[in-house]
């Protein structure tokens with residue numbers, strides 16, 4: 346309370362007011378009362394002088410001056426008209442000089458009454474003098490009554506003291522009132538201040554208490570206004586918090602990496618995807634130059650060009666080594682200015698590893714296809730040229746040439762058909778031609794196609810159907826081709842006297858089509874690769890047998906497109922086993 350400036354101001358105002366009151370009153374007393382009191386004193390003295398003079402006349406000059414003086418409560422002097430002092434109550438009259446020239450005596454001799462105020466030469470103090478006589482009677486002495494002016498002064502100083510006492514009382518009462526007023530004014534102000542301080546500290550509900558008191562008081566309106574400001578601020582803060590939470594969750598949940606960088610290339614903000622893609626934590630990235638963490642010339646160039654380019658610019662970079670190499674694309678938006686006037690750019694980080702892999706696969710495929718097509722085409726061209734060079738006319742020789750041309754043409758046809766199958770199976774996974782069907786008759790029908798060929802190659806075909814119908818939702822044509830490829834390989838790679846067993850069975854909600862042979866088998870290191878396109882363990886043998894190297898690749902795609910799996914087991918010289926498993930339906 347004592348530190349309140351309001352209190353000190355009120356006290357100062359009070360003090361100044363009291364001092365002004367004292368000064369004005371003082372001036373009034375000095376200028377007005379002083380004269381009145383003086384006049385009063387003089388009038389009083391005049392009547393005392395007249396009374397004493399009357400007593401003197403009645404007594405015929407024989408009076409007891411001391412007695413008169415006592416009754417008049419004044420100094421009384423009797424003076425002869427020639428100025429000689431006859432008697433004096435306060436001094437020895439005979440020793441006193443002639444009083445004829447005293448102004449009051451002169452005046453009394455002319456007008457009967459004379460007044461004066463001056464320092465008495467006899468008593469050495471300021472006195473009021475009143476002299477009375479009868480101007481017409483030359484025998485009558487002059488009676489003079491005198492009193493010290495101190496009497497008036499004493500009354501004045503008594504008044505002044507009274508005034509000072511009043512001023513003191515006013516000061517005390519005023520200070521008390523100032524304290525009270527301060528307390529009355531301060532308490533709502535303190536509440537408002539507390540509420541405002543609470544608001545600045547983020548406690549927006551601090552204004553609630555103000556709202557409760559808002560009903561009345563001089564500060565009610567202010568408190569109500571502060572409360573509504575608090576409510577609005579709270580609403581706004583809630584809105585902003587909601588928006589920033591939304592933005593943060595969007596940023597966190599997008600699959601692309603996002604980095605906010607400033608004009609110097611320092612990272613201001615990263616999202617989760619960015620930390621995952623770059624393999625660095627937010628703490629490692631934020632607040633540091635991106636270049637420090639990603640020491641790739643491409644990143645350096647990108648950051649350097651940020652300020653100059655208008656449209657988005659991008660770079661690709663490889664992170665990691667070996668099998669874990671990832672290809673990232675970083676797209677940078679042009680610099681923009683934030684609300685705070687800072688320059689920022691958003692870097693978008695995308696994982697292009699899969700795109701890069703698919704692109705590489707496409708390129709490899711085109712190269713492989715071209716290579717595969719080239720061989721039979723070169724052969725055909727060579728045979729045709731030989732024929733044109735004269736062999737055409739050699740009736741015995743042209744037969745085998747034409748045969749070779751036909752074989753190569755057939756190989757080409759098979760290749761092109763397998764390539765078309767592969768690209769179709771690798772393309773869009775939508776397959777409307779699927780239907781629920783029993784696998785037993787499907788496999789049996791395919792197997793029947795090989796009966797003649799197997800007999801010719803002296804390979805035994807064994808068929809073990811599932812004991813009950815094995816229903817699955819399949820594309821008849823694709824699955825038939827897959828089973829055909831498996832049986833074709835089994836028959837192809839099994840020497841005379843061997844056996845190929847085809848089985849359909851059901852276990853754990855899966856149907857299995859197994860093709861086992863007692864053929865040449867596949868070396869352990871080649872086994873995982875036989876499903877790759879154009880992979881052949883023995884190229885020459887495969888070609889000689891009319892293989893394209895795409896058969897097992899087609900089988901794998903068909904199995905996967907049906908939500909199934911393909912597995913292979915093999916032992917060189919003993920045989921191989923291929924199993925397609927499909928979900929039962």
Ligand code: ADP
Nearest residue numbers: 834838866875881882887892893894895896897
């Ligand atoms: P191809 O047209 O050459 O048979 P595939 O994709 O069908 O092509 O098979 C790839 C390679 O896997 C074959 O070249 C062959 O070396 C090997 N292979 C496939 N099936 C068998 C099998 N049943 N026995 C031995 N080797 C096989």
